[in-house]
Amino acid sequence: MTHRTTSTFRRPVPVAVATGVLGLLALGICAAVSFTWIDDLPEQVAVHWGPEGADRFASPTSAILGPLALGAVLTLGFAVMTALVGQSSSTRRISGGLTVGMPVFMGVLTVSTIWAQQAVDEPSTSDISQLAMGAVGAGLLTGVLVAVALPGDEARPATAEVAADAPRLTLPDDTRAVWVQHAQGGPGLTVGLVAAASIIVLAILTELWFMLLLALVLGLALVAMMAWVVRVDASGLHVRSVAGFPRTHVPADEVERAGVVEVAPMREFGGWGWRVGRGGRVGVVVRNGEGLLVERSGGRSIVVTVDDAATGAALLNTMSDRARGTR
Numbered sequence: 001m002t003h004r005t006t007s008t009f010r011r012p013v014p015v016a017v018a019t020g021v022l023g024l025l026a027l028g029i030c031a032a033v034s035f036t037w038i039d040d041l042p043e044q045v046a047v048h049w050g051p052e053g054a055d056r057f058a059s060p061t062s063a064i065l066g067p068l069a070l071g072a073v074l075t076l077g078f079a080v081m082t083a084l085v086g087q088s089s090s091t092r093r094i095s096g097g098l099t100v101g102m103p104v105f106m107g108v109l110t111v112s113t114i115w116a117q118q119a120v121d122e123p124s125t126s127d128i129s130q131l132a133m134g135a136v137g138a139g140l141l142t143g144v145l146v147a148v149a150l151p152g153d154e155a156r157p158a159t160a161e162v163a164a165d166a167p168r169l170t171l172p173d174d175t176r177a178v179w180v181q182h183a184q185g186g187p188g189l190t191v192g193l194v195a196a197a198s199i200i201v202l203a204i205l206t207e208l209w210f211m212l213l214l215a216l217v218l219g220l221a222l223v224a225m226m227a228w229v230v231r232v233d234a235s236g237l238h239v240r241s242v243a244g245f246p247r248t249h250v251p252a253d254e255v256e257r258a259g260v261v262e263v264a265p266m267r268e269f270g271g272w273g274w275r276v277g278r279g280g281r282v283g284v285v286v287r288n289g290e291g292l293l294v295e296r297s298g299g300r301s302i303v304v305t306v307d308d309a310a311t312g313a314a315l316l317n318t319m320s321d322r323a324r325g326t327r
Contacts, residue, residue: 012082012083012086012087012092013083015086015150016079016080016082016086017079019078019096020075020078020079020082022100022146023071023075023079023099023100023102023103024072026100026103026107027072027075027103027106029107030106030107030108030110030111031064031065031107031110034064034110034114034115037115038061040118041060041114041117041118042060042117043059044057044058044059045057045058045059045060045063045113045114045117046063047062047063047066047067047113049208060114063110063114064110067106068106068107068110071102071103071107074102074103074106075100075102075103078098078099078102081095082095082096082099084280085276085279085280086280087298087299087300088153088248088280088282088300088302089150089151089152089153089248090246090247090274090282092150093147093148094147094274096146096147097142097144097146097150099146100142100143100146101139101140101142101143101144101146102139102143104139104142104143105138105139105140106135106139108135108139109131109132109135116131132213133210133213136214140217147245155251155254156297157254157297158253158254158255158296158297158324160256162255162257162324163256166257166258166259166313166317167258167259167310167313167314167317168314168317168321169311169315169318171318173322176234177233177315177318178232178233179231179233179312179315180230180231180232181229181230181306181308181312182227182229182230183228183284183286183306183307184228184286185286186226186272186286186287186305187272188225188226188265188271188272189222189272189286191272192218192222192226195218196215196218196219196222199212199214199215199218200212200215203215220243221273223241223242223243224241224243224246225272225273225274226272226273227241227243227286228241228242228284228286228304228306229242230284230292230304230312232315232316233319234252234319234322234323235251236250236252236253236254236319236320236323237258237294237302237312237316239284241274246274248282248302250302251323252316252319252322252323253320253323253324254297255294255295255296256296256297257294257295258292258294258295258312258313258314258316258317259292259293259313260291260293260309260313261290261291261303263283263285263288263289263290263303263305264288265283265285265286265288268283268285269283269285273285273286279299280300281301281303282300282301282302282303283304284303284304284305285304287305289305290305290306290307290309291303291306291309292306292309292312292313293313294313294316
């Protein structure tokens, strides 16, 4: 009888705490820098900009503490998410990058807007377009650097054989086999393209040119999240964005079972792209329908919506048998 490994990895609390502390530290530094200029600010500073320029104002203290408090809430939220669903290194890297990158964006934006309004008699004349673009860039760069710096998963081979009732391919022992499919498109891509086009049109109509950077970021995110290459070979399962990142690898000796499931991205994962579902399950989901489900050691799992999932699952189970030397 085959027994599955049901123990789970320790929650990635150290990563959550470390990235959370870094995020809060970044906000604290930005607050300290901003308050050094408070005596040089007008009684009311701009905190919101519309098509005609600044249209909402607040006291300098509120202008500093308001966005930084929001940044702190977001930082803690992403840190908690990292702790709860970060069993996989790929998930930890994405959520950890957000935990630090988001507060850097909020902090740099706050510092920039406060700096720009020193000794200004009329705050409504200030222009933050370039400052906002710089803040977005700083947040993105920080998030990427943190994601790259976080360690991957330690090797943890499964302690039991692949489930006996899992599908297999009949292959001679010395035969090499590779299965490759592409997963792309779907409703998420359509929604994203409409959103990007809307941002571009809005930027042109309002002449808020920094919004073009937001459209570019959204476009890059669509490329990264809505087009994937899925590969099964002797080393296991490889899932890679056509942009090169995110990517993940499930070693063949960690596979406990691979099979086919029906996937409903909105119900199970709350959307499309690289997602995290209940229990920390990683989802690379671009559409409803057939998906490849891989259950691995430590109670982890990943599901990928891809065509011909049955062949991929059968080959992966076969390669996992070979990795254990059982077939």
